[in-house]
Amino acid sequence: xxxxxxxxxxxxxxxxxxxxxxxxxxxxxxxxxxxxxxxxxxxxxxxxxxxxxxxxxxxxxxxxxxxxxxxxxxxxxxxxxxxxxxxxxxxxxxxxxxxxxxxxxxxxxxxxxxxxxxxxxxxxxxxxxxxxxxxxxxxxxxxxxxxxxxxxxxxxxxxxxxxxxxxxxxxxxxxxxxxxxxxxxxxxxxxxxxxxxxxxxxxxxxxxxxxxxxxxxxxxxxxxxxxxxxxxxxxxxxxxxxxxxxxxxxxxxxxxxxxxxxxxxxxxxxxxxxxxxxxxxxxxxxxxxxxxxxxxxxxxxxxxxxxxxxxxxxxxxxxxxxxxxxxxxxxxxxxxxxxxxxxxxxxxxxxxxxxxxxxxxxxxxxxxxxxxxxxxxxxxxxxxxxxxxxxxxxxxxxxxxxxxxxxxxxxxxxxxxxxxxxxxxxxxxxxxxxxxxxxxxxxxxxxxxxxxxxxxxxxxxxx
Amino acid sequence: xxxxxxxxxxxxxxxxxxxxxxxxxxxxxxxxxxxxxxxxxxxxxxxxxxxxxxxxxxxxxxxxxxxxxxxxxxxxxxxxxxxxxxxxxxxxxxxxxxxxxxxxxxxxxxxxxxxxxxxxxxxxxxxxxxxxxxxx
Numbered sequence: 375x376x377x378x379x380x381x382x383x384x385x386x387x388x389x390x391x392x393x394x395x396x397x398x399x400x401x402x403x404x405x406x407x408x409x410x411x412x413x414x415x416x417x418x419x420x421x422x423x424x425x426x427x428x429x430x431x432x433x434x435x436x437x438x439x440x441x442x443x444x445x446x447x448x449x450x451x452x453x454x455x456x457x458x459x460x461x462x463x464x465x466x467x468x469x470x471x472x473x474x475x476x477x478x479x480x481x482x483x484x485x486x487x488x489x490x491x492x493x494x495x496x497x498x499x500x501x502x503x504x505x506x507x508x509x510x511x512x513x514x515x516x517x518x519x520x521x522x523x524x525x526x527x528x529x530x531x532x533x534x535x536x537x538x539x540x541x542x543x544x545x546x547x548x549x550x551x552x553x554x555x556x557x558x559x560x561x562x563x564x565x566x567x568x569x570x571x572x573x574x575x576x577x578x579x580x581x582x583x584x585x586x587x588x589x590x591x592x593x594x595x596x597x598x599x600x601x602x603x604x605x606x607x608x609x610x611x612x613x614x615x616x617x618x619x620x621x622x623x624x625x626x627x628x629x630x631x632x633x634x635x636x637x638x639x640x641x642x643x644x645x646x647x648x649x650x651x652x653x654x655x656x657x658x659x660x661x662x663x664x665x666x667x668x669x670x671x672x673x674x675x676x677x678x679x680x681x682x683x684x685x686x687x688x689x690x691x692x693x694x695x696x697x698x699x700x701x702x703x704x705x706x707x708x709x710x711x712x713x714x715x716x717x718x719x720x721x722x723x724x725x726x727x728x729x730x731x732x733x734x735x736x737x738x739x740x741x742x743x744x745x746x747x748x749x750x751x752x753x754x755x756x757x758x759x760x761x762x763x764x765x766x767x768x769x770x771x772x773x774x775x776x777x778x779x780x781x782x783x784x785x786x787x788x789x790x791x792x793x794x795x796x797x798x799x800x801x802x803x804x805x806x807x808x809x810x811x812x813x814x815x816x817x818x819x820x821x822x823x824x825x826x827x828x829x830x831x832x833x834x835x836x837x
Numbered sequence: 838x839x840x841x842x843x844x845x846x847x848x849x850x851x852x853x854x855x856x857x858x859x860x861x862x863x864x865x866x867x868x869x870x871x872x873x874x875x876x877x878x879x880x881x882x883x884x885x886x887x888x889x890x891x892x893x894x895x896x897x898x899x900x901x902x903x904x905x906x907x908x909x910x911x912x913x914x915x916x917x918x919x920x921x922x923x924x925x926x927x928x929x930x931x932x933x934x935x936x937x938x939x940x941x942x943x944x945x946x947x948x949x950x951x952x953x954x955x956x957x958x959x960x961x962x963x964x965x966x967x968x969x970x971x972x973x
Contacts, residue, residue, distance in 0.1 A: 731861035
């Protein structure tokens with residue numbers, strides 16, 4: 375990722391490669407009003423992106439014209455369904471630089487990771503090692519813990535550095551390592567990991583590599599051949615596509631080496647009462663009537679992104695991220711988690727506001743029409759590693775504007791005023807604890823007890 | 838959370854509630870109001886107040902809370918309109934109910950093994966759900 379100098383808040387942005395004004399017209403949800411009749415400022419694309427009309431149309435057209443079960447039936451509708459579904463597979467393959475038979479459709483990135491983790495069960499034994507990292511989303515963490523428990527293998531992990539980057543300790547990867555599973559981009563700090571370096575280390579040790587691409591593929595041009603990872607998992611709904619459809623890319627020989635995960639119809643070769651044989655990949659991993667309408671939607675999403683140009687998408691988000699980092703840095707009492715520059719950092723900006731819990735920040739922002747994520751963002755160990763109880767997160771995408779970044783900053787200032795955390799005579803700290811003994815409630819504010827905190831917080835909470 | 842129960846004239850009564858916590862304004866304020874409400878009340882009455890509060894939280898902003906029962910806790914009526922925040926308001930209540938139930942269990946066990954005394958004090962602590970108000 376190229377490094378663009380962060381933009382100052384309010385700087386005219388004549389170099390922005392995306393015409394957000396035109397783009398936003400394609401996204402019906404972006405024009406709705408939300409609480410208090412405020413326009414929607416959607417800063418939660420990391421959780422799910424909004425969907426353009428083109429994607430909705432593709433899905434609707436499937437239902438209106440071609441609604442047959444793909445891979446089944448001898449009639450025209452079924453054949454059209456098959457064509458659309460397999461066409462989407464080819465589209466995804468082209469988007470990643472992969473072959474069609476290396477693309478497995480799943481329900482979501484989470485299922486893609488689980489597929490590999492379950493399919494590896496019989497290949498691992500006690501003494502083998504699995505390497506993950508401390509910055510993972512739970513979707514690329516819990517399945518590996520479970521695999522370790524099932525097989526007796528040992529789970530190891532790269533630690534997070536204080537700025538949220540990975541401490542890639544090569545000594546963790548040994549000849550005992552069977553698989554290394556790391557994210558391509560953190561969903562909390564936006565940190566872009568050195569996937570190529572990790573992949574090289576893993577391959578030198580003879581280990582497989584799975585990359586969680588849920589936050590990478592929607593935002594950057596990804597070439598799986600260049601990355602050289604063995605598996606890549608991502609979801610359609612975070613990249614303008616419909617819910618309910620995810621992708622597992624796998625190198626063909628690596629997919630071929632895996633046994634099935636979910637079993638049933640369609641994925642079989644021959645079924646007898648005594649036992650069954652299975653299709654080659656990718657069909658081996660797809661059972662049940664295929665989600666062809668969702669695949670049609672994902673294909674339209676990829677067309678949309680390709681039309682914008684993934685490099686433009688990445689550059690647009692980089693300028694938004696730079697702007698957000700600058701704007702938040704200027705607010706006293708706000709601490710951004712993760713790197714403070716846009717170098718190797720994607721468009722996820724999580725932050726703490728001193729004295730205001732993220733749930734409260736989120737609710738105040740919501741009252742202003744600003745939609746953000748609050749909590750752990752499914753990355754609890756990362757929050758622990760960074761010494762943060764939880765955080766508020768803004769994420770950006772193709773339709774996000776610089777005005778929306780300014781609205782976020784203004785909203786945070788408003789939340790600080792609302793909770794009265796900025797006056798110097800009221801030094802509530804974020805680590806303050808509350809103790810009630812008998813009928814007296816006091817809040818220890820680090821420096822001294824300030825019962826006023828209670829009064830103001832109780833009032834704010836119940837307003 | 839620490840709940841101290843005392844036998845007052847044959848009734849188990851909440852003598853004290855204390856806790857160490859970290860959370861959003863609603864969870865902290867609600868736990869504070871809850872402590873004020875339950876301390877000094879017989880367990881049965883305190884539980885009924887808890888039930889009334891739970892009802893209020895489930896009301897989606899449609900019910901008129903009884904101020905005679907809920908006192909300061911009526912201020913949380915608005916929270917019931919925000920489904921994602923209801924658990925914040927209930928966090929302290931759930932911890933208190935759980936701690937109280939465990940304290941009663943412990944008291945019953947102690948009474949069974951040491952038949953001499955059932956009165957006086959049972960003191961119970963549950964791990965403070967310090968991170969319980971966040972989710973996902």
